Structure formats: C-alpha cells, structure tokens
Amino acid sequence: MRILIKGGRVIDPANHLDGAADVLIENGRIAEIGHGLAARGAQVIDARDCIVCPGLVDMHVHLRDPGQTHKEDLSSGTLAAVRGGVTSVACMANTDPPIDHPTVVEYVRSRAKQVGRARVYPVAAVTKGLRGEELSPIGSLAAAGVVALSDDGRPVMSAGLLRRAMAYARMFKLPIVSHCEDLTLSEGGVVNEGPIAAVLGLKGIPAIAEEVMVARDLLLAEDTGAHVHIAHVSTAGSVRLLREAKRRGVRVTAEVTPHHLALTEEALQGYDANFKVNPPLRSRGDVEALLEGLQDGTIDAIATDHAPHAIEEKLVEFDRAPFGVIGLETLLGVVFTVLVLPGHLSEVQAIRKLTVNPSRILGIPRGTLSPGAEADIVIIDPQREWTVTPEGLASKSKNSPFLGWRLRGKAVTTIVGGEIVYSDQGENSGFVEVPPTTGRDLCRDIEEVAQ
Amino acid sequence: MRHLLGLQDLSPQEIEGILRTAAAIKAGDLNVSGSLRGRIVVTLFFEPSTRTRTSFELAARRMDAQVVHFDVGTSSVVKGESLLDTIYTLEAMGVDLLVVRHQASGAAHFISRHTGCAVVNAGDGMHEHPTQGLLDLFTIQEHKGCIEGLRVAIVGDILHSRVARSDLFGLTKLGAEVTLCGPSTLLPRDRSGEGSLPLHGVRITDSLDEALEGADVVIALRLQRERQQSGLIPSLAEYTRFWGIDASRLSRCKPDVLVMHPGPMNLGVEILPSAAYGPWSVIREQVTNGVYVRMAVLYHLLAKGGENQPQGITEAHGGATDRSLLPVGRR
Numbered sequence: 027m028r029i030l031i032k033g034g035r036v037i038d039p040a041n042h043l044d045g046a047a048d049v050l051i052e053n054g055r056i057a058e059i060g061h062g063l064a065a066r067g068a069q070v071i072d073a074r075d076c077i078v079c080p081g082l083v084d085m086h087v088h089l090r091d092p093g094q095t096h097k098e099d100l101s102s103g104t105l106a107a108v109r110g111g112v113t114s115v116a117c118m119a120n121t122d123p124p125i126d127h128p129t130v131v132e133y134v135r136s137r138a139k140q141v142g143r144a145r146v147y148p149v150a151a152v153t154k155g156l157r158g159e160e161l162s163p164i165g166s167l168a169a170a171g172v173v174a175l176s177d178d179g180r181p182v183m184s185a186g187l188l189r190r191a192m193a194y195a196r197m198f199k200l201p202i203v204s205h206c207e208d209l210t211l212s213e214g215g216v217v218n219e220g221p222i223a224a225v226l227g228l229k230g231i232p233a234i235a236e237e238v239m240v241a242r243d244l245l246l247a248e249d250t251g252a253h254v255h256i257a258h259v260s261t262a263g264s265v266r267l268l269r270e271a272k273r274r275g276v277r278v279t280a281e282v283t284p285h286h287l288a289l290t291e292e293a294l295q296g297y298d299a300n301f302k303v304n305p306p307l308r309s310r311g312d313v314e315a316l317l318e319g320l321q322d323g324t325i326d327a328i329a330t331d332h333a334p335h336a337i338e339e340k341l342v343e344f345d346r347a348p349f350g351v352i353g354l355e356t357l358l359g360v361v362f363t364v365l366v367l368p369g370h371l372s373e374v375q376a377i378r379k380l381t382v383n384p385s386r387i388l389g390i391p392r393g394t395l396s397p398g399a400e401a402d403i404v405i406i407d408p409q410r411e412w413t414v415t416p417e418g419l420a421s422k423s424k425n426s427p428f429l430g431w432r433l434r435g436k437a438v439t440t441i442v443g444g445e446i447v448y449s450d451q452g453e454n455s456g457f458v459e460v461p462p463t464t465g466r467d468l469c470r471d472i473e474e475v476a477q
Numbered sequence: 478m479r480h481l482l483g484l485q486d487l488s489p490q491e492i493e494g495i496l497r498t499a500a501a502i503k504a505g506d507l508n509v510s511g512s513l514r515g516r517i518v519v520t521l522f523f524e525p526s527t528r529t530r531t532s533f534e535l536a537a538r539r540m541d542a543q544v545v546h547f548d549v550g551t552s553s554v555v556k557g558e559s560l561l562d563t564i565y566t567l568e569a570m571g572v573d574l575l576v577v578r579h580q581a582s583g584a585a586h587f588i589s590r591h592t593g594c595a596v597v598n599a600g601d602g603m604h605e606h607p608t609q610g611l612l613d614l615f616t617i618q619e620h621k622g623c624i625e626g627l628r629v630a631i632v633g634d635i636l637h638s639r640v641a642r643s644d645l646f647g648l649t650k651l652g653a654e655v656t657l658c659g660p661s662t663l664l665p666r667d668r669s670g671e672g673s674l675p676l677h678g679v680r681i682t683d684s685l686d687e688a689l690e691g692a693d694v695v696i697a698l699r700l701q702r703e704r705q706q707s708g709l710i711p712s713l714a715e716y717t718r719f720w721g722i723d724a725s726r727l728s729r730c731k732p733d734v735l736v737m738h739p740g741p742m743n744l745g746v747e748i749l750p751s752a753a754y755g756p757w758s759v760i761r762e763q764v765t766n767g768v769y770v771r772m773a774v775l776y777h778l779l780a781k782g783g784e785n786q787p788q789g790i791t792e793a794h795g796g797a798t799d800r801s802l803l804p805v806g807r808r
Contacts (some may be wrong), residue, residue, distance in 0.1 A: 227639060343583065343587060
C-alpha cells in the first residue's frame with residue numbers, strides 16, 4: 027500500500043522542514059520526502075495549495091469512555107478527532123470508573139483498537155478515584171501504557187500528596203498534568219471574577235485561584251525534579267510564573283486551549299452555558315498574555331480540553347450547567363483563523379505546538395514526518411472557509427462555543443498509520459467516513475513508550 | 478418590550494415610560510382595570526418570597542388578569558423536572574405572562590429564550606430584580622422630582638444583591654451618581670482590588686461615612702445571614718458597627734435625604750430603628766409603589782399595543798419631572 031502526496035507545502039517542525047515537497051508513504055510509514063517523487067503505482071493525493079504536516083496531537087481530551095458514553099465514546103471521539111486533523115489524543119482519567127487501575131487502561135486501549143480512528147493514549151489518575159486522598163498505582167499504570175498522570179477537573183489540593191506523587195511519577199518518567207485551581211479560592215465560581223461577573227451576578231473564579239496553584243506546582247516540580255505540565259493556562263499571572271520558572275530551569279511545560287485564546291469573558295453576556303468552561307474565559311489582557319506566552323515559547327502546546335456534554339445537560343440554569351466545551355473539530359480552524367491569519371503565530375509555530383511539542387511532552391513517537399516514522403499525516407487547506415454547525419459535528423455532543431463561526435482552514439485529508447481515515451472534498455459534500463480498521467493496533471507503540 | 482428581564486437591557490426612555498405609566502395609574506389618570514381581562518399570569522417562584530409575589534398578584538388582579546401561583550414545592554420540579562420542561566408545560570397550558578423568581582442568575586434570560594410567553598424577572602440569583610429597581614426609581618422620583626444629578630448611596634452586600642444591580646443600572650441610566658458601599662468582601666472587585674463595574678458615575682468605597690457624605694438617597698440592602706456563616710464577615714455585630722445605618726450616621730447626608738430598604742429588614746443589623754422609622758424613611762411608600770409599578774410593567778407587556786406610549790399620558794402629565802404627581806408635603 028503506497029500513497030504519494032504531491033505538490034503540497036510540507037511543514038515538519040520536528041525536522042525543521044518547510045517547503046514544497048512530495049511525501050511518499052509505504053507500508054504505513056513515511057518512506058521519502060522529496061521533489062518530483064514518482065507515483066509508481068501509488069495512490070496519488072493532490073495537495074496543491076495545501077499544507078502537509080504531521081497529524082495533530084491533542085494532549086488534552088475527554089473521551090467519556092467508559093461510563094459516560096451518552097456524551098462521547100471512543101468511536102465518536104476519535105471520529106471527531108480525525109475530522110479535525112487530529113491523529114493522536116491523550117484521553118483524561120475522569121471517566122466512570124476513572125482510569126486509576128490497569129484494568130481500565132486495558133479497556134480503553136483494547137476498545138480504541140476496535141473502534142478508534144485515531145491513536146488513543148490514556149492518561150491515568152494521580153490519586154485513586156480522583157479523590158485526592160491516596161496515590162493510584164502509578165507504576166502499574168505506567169507499565170499498562172499510560173502516558174501521563176492527571177486528576178484533571180479536580181486539583182490535588184494536598185501539597186504533601188502531590189509532592190509524593192511527583193517523586194513517585196518521576197521514577198516512571200511520567201509527567202503530571204496539573205489542573206491548577208485552588209478550590210478554596212474558586213469555590214462555587216462559574217465565570218471569571220471581574221466586571222462581567224459583577225454585572226451578570228455570577229460568582230467569580232478569580233485568576234489567583236489558578237495562579238496560587240501554578241506557583242505551588244512549579245515549586246514542587248523544582249523540589250522533586252519531576253516533570254509538571256500545566257493544563258489549560260488561562261491567566262497573565264500564570265504565564266508570568268511559567269516564564270520565570272522556565273528561565274530557572276524547572277521541568278515544566280504548559281498548554282493553552284483554543285477557546286481561551288479566541289474568546290473572552292465578554293462572551294458570557296447572554297448566559298449561554300456553551301461558554302461555561304473551567305478555567306473560565308478570562309479578560310482581554312489575559313488573552314494577550316497567553317498569545318505572548320505562545321510566541322516566546324513559555325506555552326509549549328495547544329490542546330483542546332475537548333469536554334463533551336449532552337444537550338440537556340447544558341440546557342439548564344447557568345449555575346447548574348457543567349463546565350466544558352468540545353473542540354476537536356474546530357481546533358485547526360480556530361488556530362488558523364484566530365492565531366495564524368492575524369499573524370500571531372506562523373504556520374510553522376502553530377503546527378509545532380500542535381504536533382511535535384505535545385508528542386515530546388507525552389514521550390510518544392508522534393508529531394513527525396521523519397522517514398521511517400508511522401505515517402500520521404494531515405493535509406490542511408488553509409484557505410478553506412467553513413461554518414461551524416451542530417449538524418456538521420461528528421462528536422456526540424454539540425457544546426461548541428464556536429457554533430455559527432466562519433472559520434478559515436480545515437483538515438481535508440487525515441491519515442493514520444498510512445491509511446486514509448478521513449477525507450473531505452468540499453463544504454457541503456459531507457465527509458467520507460472510513461470504517462475503523464479492526465485489528466490494526468493503533469496503540470501498539472504504547473508498549474515502546476511504557477518500556 | 479417583550480419581556481422585563483433587567484434594567485440593564487432597557488433604554489432610559491423605556492424606563493421613563495414605565496415610570497410615567499405607574500404615575501398615571503397611581504394618580505388615577507390611567508384606568509387599567511379590566512385591561513388584562515382574559516389574560517393569564519402565572520407566578521413561578523423557585524425561591525420563597527411572599528412580599529414580591531403578593532405585590533405582583535395584587536397588581537395583576539387589579540387589572541382583572543387571572544392569576545395562578547405555580548407551587549414549585551409541590552410540583553414535578555421536586556421530582557426532577559427540568560426548568561425547561563416546567564416552562565414548556567406552562568406554555569402549553571396557554572399562559573400569557575410568567576413572573577419568575579429563581580435562585581440562579583440568568584434564569585429569566587434562559588426562560589425567555591425558550592418561551593413565547595412574556596417573562597417578568599422577579600429576581601434571578603445575584604443578578605437583577607428589575608421591578609424593585611423600578612419601584613425604587615419611582616419612589617425617588619416622587620420625592621425628588623428628577624433622578625439626574627442625585628447622589629445615591631447603596632450600602633450593604635453589593636456582591637450578592639440583585640436589588641443593588643437593578644438600582645445601579647436604573648439610577649445610572651437616569652443620570653444619578655451612585656456610590657456602592659460595604660465591606661470589601663461583599664463588594665465586586667477585580668484583581669487590582671478596586672471596584673470593577675464597567676459603568677459611568679459609579680464609585681465604590683468601604684467607608685460608610687464617605688458614601689453618605691452629601692447623599693440625597695441612601696438604600697440599605699438586606700444582609701443575608703449566610704454571609705456570616707460562609708465567612709465573608711466576622712459577625713453581624715461587627716457589620717452593624719461599621720455599616721449599619723442609624724440616625725447619627727445619616728447626619729452626613731443632605732437634610733432631606735431619603736432612606737430606603739427593599740425589605741424584609743434585619744432591624745438592628747443593616748438598618749437601625751432610628752433610621753428605618755425616622756422622618757427620612759420612605760420604606761413603606763416603596764411597598765405601596767411596588768404595586769403601581771408592577772401594574773405599569775404588566776400594562777406595558779400585555780395591555781398596551783406595540784411599543785407606543787399609552788395615549789395621553791406623556792402629554793397630560795409632562796413626564797418624570799411633573800410636580801403635580803408628587804405627594805403633597807413630606808411625612
């Protein structure tokens with residue numbers, strides 16, 4: 027099985043590559059990148075005016091499987107992923123039961139093998155039951171193939187427990203992904219504390235609720251030598267703390283979500299629960315600081331925090347609605363429209379933060395077009411304009427804050443392990459859904475990682 | 478105007494229009510009895526409130542509407558029915574107007590997006606209580622003639638008070654200078670530690686004396702006892718010592734200051750009897766005016782055709798500053 031992608035602009039930040047080239051795929055791997063490669067019986071994909079780059083790696087996704095499959099499951103979530111150009115996802119541990127035991131890891135991996143379109147890398151809980159009381163079996167979880175540890179959605183409030191978790195995780199070379207929120211400062215809050223919250227009469231979550239915990243986790247990372255990854259950074263103060271810590275040489279990385287870059291607290295004016303996220307949408311000044319953080323490398327990755335919720339769960343009083351928005355299918359479009367088009371990031375910078383950087387944070391061999399690597403590729407049409415509609419989303423849930431947005435930039439072909447798993451020929455042509463290939467092990471590389 | 482969700486959404490002209498109608502009804506120049514005959518008004522209260530509910534029910538009855546109280550405590554809501562389904566159910570029964578009190582901010586907005594009925598917000602969480610705002614404006618206007626240029630101090634739990642917000646939006650739209658005052662833990666703030674309301678003509682201070690200096694109107698807010706239990710203030714006694722309003726502290730205000738309170742009062746906490754029952758107090762007038770203002774709101778939403786002003790009212794009474802509408806003398 028050979029595929030030749032011809033005439034595209036190949037961007038592979040891992041190999042400092044940016045230029046017109048053809049990409050040849052053989053036996054599921056990248057065989058050659060060069061000019062004027064001959065087809066010789068290969069299936070040819072015309073990539074003129076398109077960007078050809080490594081498949082995106084979304085290191086922060088809630089797939090809701092097991093236990094909450096009315097919101098999303100491993101099939102629908104990975105379909106949404108590949109439609110958004112995402113070929114690898116790290117799925118968070120707050121499932122039901124949580125991913126806090128090797129058995130659940132095994133379930134996620136084997137189920138992903140059966141029905142998954144994209145590669146699925148489980149993240150395990152730091153503490154048993156995400157309760158923040160005792161350590162989960164971190165070593166066994168590492169051996170079962172998890173790529174990181176996180177109680178995401180619930181911060182580990184005990185500094186003592188987190189310090190032990192870091193020391194322990196370090197032995198197994200697992201990063202701890204920290205959801206930074208001091209619950210005694212955010213308690214009951216639903217939107218950013220500030221003028222909008224004051225006018226709407228909604229309880230605020232102050233920026234300091236995040237920053238206090240970022241500061242704590244940076245100090246603990248420095249103390250233990252563990253790798254801490256700060257999830258969904260949302261405030262100017264957090265960016266400043268991260269910048270200082272990186273300068274000191276603390277082993278810390280960080281991510282930001284598209285919605286924290288594209289939206290501010292102003293979006294809350296109509297009490298639409300599709301803008302209710304945690305951390306909350308912040309101020310204009312915070313967004314500017316996040317952009318600076320992306321530009322100067324303080325923030326390493328862009329990740330969606332894809333958090334599906336059923337329609338009826340969001341169609342309630344604002345205070346009662348759950349936090350979270352979906353993002354897999356709008357990731358590329360929002361990044362290109364909001365970051366690349368206005369010139370905040372170059373295509374290369376943006377793709378770096380969507381591919382090789384998250385791969386390195388998680389220690390997985392993805393996000394690269396190096397010859398010999400498994401061929402995970404996305405072909406992006408940067409000029410393609412499309413409108414976000416609920417009907418157009420493959421995710422089981424429709425809680426996108428970008429409904430109605432006109433976006434520019436879209437994945438038109440997604441390839442995982444040398445197989446075309448998604449191909450979109452036009453705005454209204456629907457999509458070609460390629461059934462999952464049963465038996466092909468999308469998770470097989472996890473063994474390599476675990477060892 | 479299809480709904481009354483908050484004073485933030487209204488133009489100064491719309492607010493003045495409602496106040497004029499209320500004045501005309503109170504003066505007997507606009508006869509609204511019978512104007513809601515055949516219309517069905519439902520009071521949908523998810524939080525207990527005898528005073529506001531009674532005021533709305535009286536207002537609707539005086540206009541001959543059929544008034545039904547939807548008892549949340551004994552309804553399917555306690556069986557887990559969602560707010561949306563409750564609304565759909567009431568709408569299907571042919572209701573014309575919903576008066577809604579709910580503990581969640583934004584609940585009235587949410588309901589209005591999903592129903593064809595007119596919606597009147599009778600208090601949503603910490604957000605707005607627009608008819609209380611309107612009746613406060615009405616009462617101030619009756620005594621002072623004009624809102625513009627008045628110095629108004631709103632004192633108490635600003636952070637959690639829907640009355641404070643409606644008063645604030647209404648007063649600033651009509652040109653008053655508003656000072657918000659309370660302990661810093663009960664004031665809206667942003668990270669700079671300063672007050673943070675994006676409105677012109679608003680000052681925020683923790684000093685009661687500063688807030689009362691030269692005030693034309695003082696509005697004391699009810700202090701919920703939970704605030705002490707949740708650690709926002711050390712004790713009620715300490716609150717009273719620094720922010721309780723009594724006759725001696727009122728000496729900093731203008732001599733003809735009005736003292737107002739949305740009720741129900743915690744006498745001896747946020748307001749002391751010397752202020753609540755003193756010569757400046759218009760607290761009982763507020764309650765009386767509440768019925769007229771709510772009649773005016775129902776009139777504008779259900780009885781009046783389209784967006785036009787009621788015939789003759791504007792011309793006959795010359796609007797907000799017409800002295801003929803003022804009560805003779807002061808108490």
